[in-house]
Amino acid sequence: MRIVVVGDVLLDADLSGGAGRLSPDAPVPVVDVDVVQRRAGGAGLVARILQADGHEAVLVTVLADDEASGLLRAELDGITVVAGPSGAPTPVKTRVRASGQAVVRFDEGCATPPVPEATDAMLAALDGADAIIAADYGRGVLANEALRARLEVLAGTTPVVWDPHPSGAPPVPGVAAVTPNLGEALRFADVQGTGTRAAAAAADVLLAAWGSRAVIVTMGDHGALVAAPGLLPQVVPAPRVDAPDPCGAGDRFASALAVGLAQGAAIDAAAQQATEAAAYFLASGGVGAMARQDEDVPQQLPVDGLDALTVARRTREAGGTVVATGGCFDLLHAGHARTLAAARRLGDCLIVCLNSDESVRGLKGESRPIIKQEDRAELLSALGCVDAVLVFSESTPENAIARLQPDIWVKGGDYAAEDLPEAALMSSWGGRTVTVPYIPARSTTKLAAALARVG
Template sequence: MNGPLVVVGDSLLDVDVDGAATRLAPDAPVPVVDVESERSRPGGAALAAVLAARTGQRVVLLTALGRGEASNRLRRALAGRVELAELPLDGDIPVKTRIRVDERPLLRIDRGGGRPGPANGAARRILGSAGAVLVSDYGRGVAEVLTPLLTPATRRCPVVWDPHPRGGPPVPGARLVTPNAAEARSTAAALDARSAAGDGLADHTRRAALLARHWRAAAVAVTLGPRGALLSRGTDSPILLPAPHEAGGDPCGAGDCFAASAAVALARGAITEEAVHCGVVAAADFVASGGAGGLALPPPAGRPAAPLPVRAAELAAAVRARGGTVVATGGCFDLLHAGHVGLLESAARLGDCLVVCLNSDDSVRRLKGPGRPLTPVADRASVLAGLGCVDAVAVFEEDTPHAVLRELRPDVWVKGGDYTVEALPEAEVLAEWGGHALVLPYLSGRSTTALAERAAAAGSGRSGPASAGAGA
């Protein structure tokens, strides 16, 4: 893809007010919330744009903003993180305030909103240069205003449409439409009243196929929360892409995360099935790390980026916030073998989450020499993330994981092999925040080097040496 991912839609300002409720008001049987903190963050299409930008994707947000305080706060939050292209707005953007107790919503207050002005020349140029488009429709007019420009976009690049009950239908030819189960049910019921019944996979299959045909979309992915997503191309043979794990966190923003991740994947050349899988995994991890309420914005352009994916940092922070134990380990993990798996499973049992700090390809090359790694970092990270005992993977470029450890601040750092705790170079770093280092034994006779030597020997018909080590 040469052009940027263009996110089109209605932007909001979301505000979370967190506090404690320990008593009822004297004048009415309602809880009294003692406010402990308040923070604002991008919402609606702006949230989808920020989530897409976290992947390193170039993102342009095409939205309507006014001249009020809420619009100005959103501009400041987005500055340096996504490129902003504005339509005029008659009024100010909506502000949605959630009152939360124990991280659970108690009440939501909505205020503000206006109508967007007409499409301008800048909008036409931006959509004409897009490598992919995500329409994040919140039913407040931006998608409607830009529909004449979005229809021809489907012939040039992938268009993902995240619909809203108050919005219009997706433009014909969209590569992927992403309603949630409730949205699919209500829209399908308007077309065929019998489609509203049932919550089984067969019911979701019928609704997804009906909507794909009605919208003339290449595919529809109905998101099903903990069950993942059901992908239909308008036939009775769908694909269910299950969630990698059950996430019990705040689901606010999960749909935006799903759509943004799928759009980024399509922008980078993935097929639709791969894109939906990326969306399912990203949404599950997003909910597990606290959802939109726990979102950490990526650093503005020009500032040093954190040396690990934001998701890993968010997960560690969320686990610490609820009093849990963060465990981390690290290595090259070039050819994953039984020694690695045994170490990771043992490490995971020491706490509430396990983050693997993974050497980048350049880092492995400097440590192991020419010819290594045998497996590129994207594949190594994917295999590690697929293990049930691994909660997140953080890739680092340096020769040591010191910088990434200072970001994660794990309670326990685990290494395998013949080290002593005193000899671990990370022990001094962990002492900065009171963390502890532990050494766990590898299974003997397992090592990447030994596997590589045996494979090379088998290919040449020779007997290879067996190594007693178990290095990464």
């Protein structure tokens, strides 16, 4: 799929290291920098995300002729770049991290530049796209009148997703969707308030002002609000993730939204896909993980276990205890809820290893499961005592346990150690297997039989 990204680019840099002492001349930490990571930012990051997803990414932008631009071009290697002259220095944003914690960011070359010219090659590169993303970072590319006129024409036949900026130009009329975050939406619309009600009020104002076919207000861990003319606003919930650094989430959202629209998805379905994509992007480490992949580190594990593995890792890093349990959880009932709640009280996070549909059929016969694995995982995740779900396809959970390496493995009921092969596995890294009381009066088999009688 050919996706064109048009907008402003910048160079992002992260300086990371330990901070075990204070400076002798001021009460500030001394960061012993041991890692320097650079990456393309702004529209360049959007293009890089699309390329990582396997799409043909074309970047239409302007570039300077300075040292920072050389570093930026290196970070754009492998992406088709159609660039005119910027007439201004390359903006560089550098973050300093001490022991994983952001300490300071300093910006260079970020003064407001003049609106750059659009070359004939830049305009021609917009044609033939399956979708276009206008990534405005307030540097003037999307204020160019020739580019704007061409985008307005193309919006009639090509999905255009416009990611606005407080210092940027307004979207052209007719684009498929504009994607401000909540703070931006309130500022653009001059609406006061917080939360969903304020987002809906701002979206109504912006739909009328911008003339777009939809406004999608992203609200962080509260999901996104989708507004379209003549329809009630729809709130798309976000998967629960623990991500201290939200950098790049908006770019991931815009890229996934554009792909969904190019594939023919309705705006609400595309917004759901984009919300989930942004959440998993952050759960997998965000832009930092993208940089590590460039350094040939092991690839991320499949998405079904990504959230669970991230929860386990972060709990350990914080010095907490990782608790896990497993089962089919077909027809979730009160006995399950009590067992899970008891397990969660044993540590600082609870991860449920869930038998896949194929695994349940192998264990219980072709008539099971009654509820498919996606719905079972969603029901479990909705419980306040469950922090993450890991789906596995084997008949027993040993492989899933080995991936997680929890500190405590919990079973409901009375078992001897020899009855549980996972007990020996747990002890191999110093983990323990324990049981919690099981409630025999509640069982999935009895519920299924009762449903069959009334069915």
